[in-house]
Amino acid sequence: MTEELMQQILKISFYGASLALILIGLYGVLTKKNLIKILLSMAIAESGLNLLFVAIGYIMNGTAPIFSTAVLDENNQLLETVTMVDPIPQALVLTAIVIGLGVTAVGLALVIRLYKHHNTINIDEIRNLKW
């Protein structure tokens, strides 16, 4: 009973923390005026999302995927197996992290270009196009 309760609490805290990160990131994108802070907020929201994905694939007391040992008796019969966490979310998150890195890098390059052009990184002062 207590272990089950513990598991519930852990799961809720995983999901709650990652959702909180996503919301912090979105808040930052909407309120910050500094272009670099906006990009960083986006990166925070992305990492929150990645954490959520990993948390969904997590299985209690599971080991790292693929690397799981089985316990055999002397006749090579399976005695017990070790559960491993779902590997697919981890593989996907790896891809998502790389994409996020690419977007942030391109964004920072654009910020450099904007700074050279306008001499400021305040989003309110860059309005040659209609926002």
Next chain:
Amino acid sequence: MVADPILYVALPLLTAFLLPIIGKINKELIRIVPGLLFAFLVYNSIALFSKVSATHTPIIVEIAGWAPPIGINLVYSSFTGFIATIISVLALLVWAYSYKFKKLEFDNSLKYFVLLMLVTAGSIGVILTGDLFNQFVFLEIVALSSYPLVAFYRGRNGAEASFKYLLVGGFASLSILLGIVLIYSQLGTLNMADIAAHIDEMPRNIKIVSFTLLFLGFAIEAEMFPLNGWAPDTYSQAPGPIGAVFAGMTAKAGIYALIRMIYTIFDFSGAFEILLIMGVITLVVSEGIALRQENLKRMLAYSSLGQMGLLMIAFGINTKTAVIAGMLILFNHAVIKSLLFLSSSFLVYNSKDKLIKDAYGMGKKLPLTAILFGIGAFAIVGLPPFSGFWGKLYLLMASADANLLGLIALILAVSVIEIVYYFRVVNGVYFKKSKTEIEVHKPRWNASLAMIILAAAIIVVGIYPNIIYDYLVNAADTLLDKASYISHVLPNLASN
């Protein structure tokens, strides 16, 4: 020669990353190699598409030998193949148009052609893939290669438009990924056919949330109002041919993802009405704003958004005639809008602000370009004998069949608005005298050839619509038949 759907994705990516090395051998090769690649993609499309049309069964490719739903698969059907063919032909024409682009600057033309190949690979990948996460990755390839293309010219406000696009695109990818995560958490699969087969096992509230998130993300890429504030800036700040790329490729990828999601993956019947209503709003608002534009490229961009609205209306009606109309409008939008973007960039080549009045009097200075622009303008408003006429006619027939009489009135009224603002430009080009002296830039033969081919396609399809009609019917049948999509991708599902 080999023809395989996987080559659509693999070859452009490989060539794009090898191109800097190829450029070390001979500087001229960075212009020639992309052309050979796009020519091969066109050949690939023709070979595969004729095979699919003859057999009426889609070609399914299992990547790395893992059968779906475990592995990633590509689905080349009459529907996806039609769009992939349009995109690869358009890529070849854009290459021909910009062959001499930035002739003197090696670095810039290298970047340009690398990004062009990445956009092509990404857009075709979005359309062919049968895996939801893979589709997200391809959409990100499209987005990541579009940002630098928008900011290509240092002198313009490209970086600003690109940053705006990056913020909105970042939000879109966040929303799409969250939707995918929710689906995966419930069903444990990412294959579209597998999700579609098991979608009724999902709890209704989670299904609604993930639908909304995916719809939001794809609608941003498909330039649906009110999520399209970035689009006019990107169209107007990017180099001329890239406007054609955005209208013909990236927007097509977005609308395809939206259609695939609504038609195949989810089973909400109300989704079609949402698409229809959002399409109507997109159409009316965009055409209304287009009427007030002073800048030629912004006007074309808003008109392009209006066409996306028409496309959403057609796919939102959800009957066979409407889907055929949608495919026709998709074809028209790709061909006509590309012609308009390509020809208009010569009309305002040396003008700084790209204003409509800078194009006044170009009818005498650039007779060929002006005629081609005129053909494009007449075609997009839907005058016979151009291909735009058939798209609108079928859309009106479909709305009449579905008893949407108000919609008919609306589409016709919006066409009048289109006529007003396009004819204002054509009138200015031919009958008004230019007040400012702007140096004229004559198109080279390669650019003229690309534009003439597009214009010829518009006229030929306008006069003999039957040459593509059968393909459109096949494509519409393929899209509407959800059960056969699932059974083709997962042949073992029924026996389990």
